[in-house]
Each structure stands twice: as structure tokens, then as C-alpha cells.
Amino acid sequence: MKILVVLALLSAVQNVILLLSETMNIEVLIWNMETFQSINTSEGHSLLITDVRFKPSSNLFATSSFDRTVKIWDAERPNKSLYKLLGHSEQVMSVDFHPSKSELLCSCDRNNEIRLWNVTRFSCTRVSKGATKQVRFQPRCGKLLATAARNSVSLIDVETDSLQFYLKGHTKDVLSICWDASGKYIASVSEDSARIWSAMSGGKCIHELRSDGNKFQSCTFHPGYSQLLIIGGYQSLVLWSPTESDKTWSVPAHNGLVAALADSQRTEMVASASHDQCMKLWK
Numbered sequence: 001m002k003i004l005v006v007l008a009l010l011s012a013v014q015n016v017i018l019l020l021s022e023t024m025n026i027e028v029l030i031w032n033m034e035t036f037q038s039i040n041t042s043e044g045h046s047l048l049i050t051d052v053r054f055k056p057s058s059n060l061f062a063t064s065s066f067d068r069t070v071k072i073w074d075a076e077r078p079n080k081s082l083y084k085l086l087g088h089s090e091q092v093m094s095v096d097f098h099p100s101k102s103e104l105l106c107s108c109d110r111n112n113e114i115r116l117w118n119v120t121r122f123s124c125t126r127v128s129k130g131a132t133k134q135v136r137f138q139p140r141c142g143k144l145l146a147t148a149a150r151n152s153v154s155l156i157d158v159e160t161d162s163l164q165f166y167l168k169g170h171t172k173d174v175l176s177i178c179w180d181a182s183g184k185y186i187a188s189v190s191e192d193s194a195r196i197w198s199a200m201s202g203g204k205c206i207h208e209l210r211s212d213g214n215k216f217q218s219c220t221f222h223p224g225y226s227q228l229l230i231i232g233g234y235q236s237l238v239l240w241s242p243t244e245s246d247k248t249w250s251v252p253a254h255n256g257l258v259a260a261l262a263d264s265q266r267t268e269m270v271a272s273a274s275h276d277q278c279m280k281l282w283k
Contacts, residue, residue, distance in 0.1 A: 028052070028063065030078055031279075043080045045069065051094040051134070055102065055119075062105060062119075064092040070107050072119060085117055087124050094134040098158070099142045108135045112149060128161050130154050133174060139183040144199060146186050148174040153188050155203055165203025169195055180221045181265060187229050189216040194231050196242060207242035214238065220261040224268040232258025232272060237282075254278060 027044035031037070047066035054061045059075040060082075070085040070092055090111040098104035105117040108131035116126040131147035137158070138144040144164060145156045153167040153174055172190040179186050185206075187196050194216055196207040211233065218232035222239075231238040234257050239249040256276035263270045270282040 028073065028078065030075060039078055041073070041078045041080070045071065047091075050092065051096075053096050055097045056099050058102070060119075062095045062097065064095040064107055066091040068092055068109070070095055070105070070117070083122055085119075085122065085124075087115060087127075088113065093132065094136075096135050096137050098137050099139055101142065104142075106135045106137065106145060108132065108147065114145075114147065126161065130156060130163070134177050136177055136179060136186075138199070139179050139181055141183060144183075146177050146179065148177050148188065150174070151190065153177055153186065153197070155186075155199060165197075165199070167195075167197050167203045167205070169205050169208070175216070176218045176261075178220050180226055181223070182226065187219050187221065189219045189231055191215050191217070194219060194229065194240065196229065207246070209238075209240050209242070209246065209248065215257070217257055217259060218261045220263045220270065222270065223263040223265045230261055230263075230270060232261050234258075237261075237272065253280065 028041045030039045045065035045067045049063050049065045051064045052061060061073050061075060063071050068088045068091060071081040072083050073081050088109040090109040092107055092109045095107045103118050103120040105119050108114045110132055112129050112132050114128045114131050115124050118125050131149050133148040136146045142158060145158050147154045147156060151170040151173055154163055155165040157164050170190040170193060172192050174188050174190050177186060177188045184200050185196055185198055192211050194209045195205050198204050198206050214233035216231050216233050220230050222228040222230055227241060227243045229240045231240060235254055237251045237253045241247045253272055254274035254276045256274045258272050258274050260273040271279060273279045
């Protein structure tokens with residue numbers, strides 16, 4: 001049975017990894033990082049899963065899918081999802097939990113629609129526009145929501161739903177965005193470049209790195225070295241330290257595109273998932 005690993009996520013609570021794999025159907029695989037034993041969910045999505053995020057300080061996680069739904073799961077009892085959120089009319093591309101408001105979940109679809117959900121009441125609380133690829137709440141305070149749409153990134157005030165900063169500079173579509181742990185900086189990658197922006201300086205681009213043909217795909221800040229950005233490309237990880245004279249290190253990692261990266265602040269580990277059917281842990 002062929003497994004195409006498309007996403008990975010490290011839990012901040014338990015020593016587990018979530019892998020989303022494409023078989024005949026779409027399912028979630030849960031791996032214990034200590035025993036390396038896996039659990040397959042009996043229920044999945046009917047189409048490709050696009051994103052997965054843990055609820056802060058919780059065993060709950062959410063998945064989004066091309067089947068236009070968002071599902072909520074419990075990592076301790078993963079055989080079946082707890083509930084399904086309906087409302088998107090197009091493929092749901094991304095999902096994220098608010099860092100401090102435990103009931104607040106955000107999702108976006110290919111039709112540029114953003115939805116805020118109350119996961120306690122299983123209801124949609126707001127619908128707006130501004131994201132087609134990815135949504136990520138600002139760490140800690142969650143005041144800002146970063147959204148990726150086409151070749152730009154927007155920073156939106158969560159309370160007022162007002163655009164604070166519009167980050168434009170990529171020539172190709174933005175494929176991945178991530179905040180640093182402090183919530184002061186946000187990184188974005190497109191196929192041909194990576195950029196770091198300062199949320200404290202009006203969304204100014206403060207660093208840029210060209211891919212030189214490597215085809216950047218994913219990114220995450222290193223959990224132990226806050227100024228080090230890890231970029232997933234074709235077969236390799238690029239470690240970029242823009243504060244050290246733009247130093248870069250290329251690490252052979254996979255035999256295919258590195259589709260997703262995830263980090264754990266607790267263990268300071270990084271997970272990479274690739275189209276070569278492999279997931280790897282890095283320390």
C-alpha cells in the first residue's frame with residue numbers, strides 16, 4: 001500500500017506525531033515518538049487532508065480537507081472524529097487554533113473565505129475574506145492572524161477583523177508561513193524565495209533568501225534557536241540564519257520534496273514529511 005506523507009505535526013502535550021497519508025482514502029496516522037508504534041484512525045476524510053493543528057495544551061487536534069470539512073479529533077481516542085464542522089463551499093486549505101482562546105478555531109478555503117469557529121458550541125462565529133492557502137495565529141497573545149493568499153501575506157486583527165499589514169514582495173504564490181515563538185516575526189516561503197517580516201515594524205521585510213532553483217515548499221523556525229529558519233525544499237533542508245550574515249547550510253534530508261515541517265518547543269525537535277513516503281525527526 002503506497003503512503004504519501006503530506007503533513008506532519010508534533011504534539012506539545014504528548015510525545016506523538018500526526019502524519020496525514022494518502023492511500024485509497026485519506027487517513028490520520030498517529031505515531032508514538034517513544035515506542036514508534038502507530039495507530040490508524042478508522043475514519044478519515046473522503047479527500048486529501050490539507051492541514052493539521054493541535055489545540056494548545058490539549059490532546060485535541062483539527063484537520064482540514066479538500067472534502068470541504070474540518071474535523072476535530074482526540075489523540076487519545078483517535079478511531080473516530082469527535083465532530084465535523086460544515087460551512088465551507090470550497091476545498092478547505094488550512095486550520096489553526098488560537099493560542100489562548102481555547103474555543104477559537106480558524107479555517108480558510110480556496111475561495112478566499114476565512115471562518116472563525118467556536119469549537120465548544122460547534123458553530124461558525126464569523127465569515128470574512130483574505131486567505132486561500134494558510135492561516136496561522138500569532139503565538140502567545142493571538143492578537144494577529146497571518147493569512148497567505150496567492151503571492152502575499154496579510155496580518156489581520158483578530159478582534160476587529162481589520163487588515164493591519166499587507167506583506168507583498170513574493171513573485172510566486174506563498175506556499176507556507178510560520179511565526180517565530182515570540183510572535184514578533186513571521187516567515188513566508190514561495191518556490192523561489194523565503195522572506196522574514198517584522199510584525200513590530202509595520203510588516204517590513206527584513207530578510208530575503210533566494211532559492212536558487214531548490215524549489216522551497218515549507219518552513220518552520222527552529223524551536224531551540226529562534227533566529228534560525230528551517231526551509232524544506234527538494235530533497236534537502238536549508239538552515240538559514242539571517243542574523244549571522246545570511247549564513248545557510250544545506251542538509252540532505254529526503255528523496256523527494258519536503259512537503260511539511262513541524263517543531264516541538266518542549267523537545268526542541270523538528271519533523272519533516274516528504275513525498276518520498278518518509279517522515280524524519282531532527283534534533
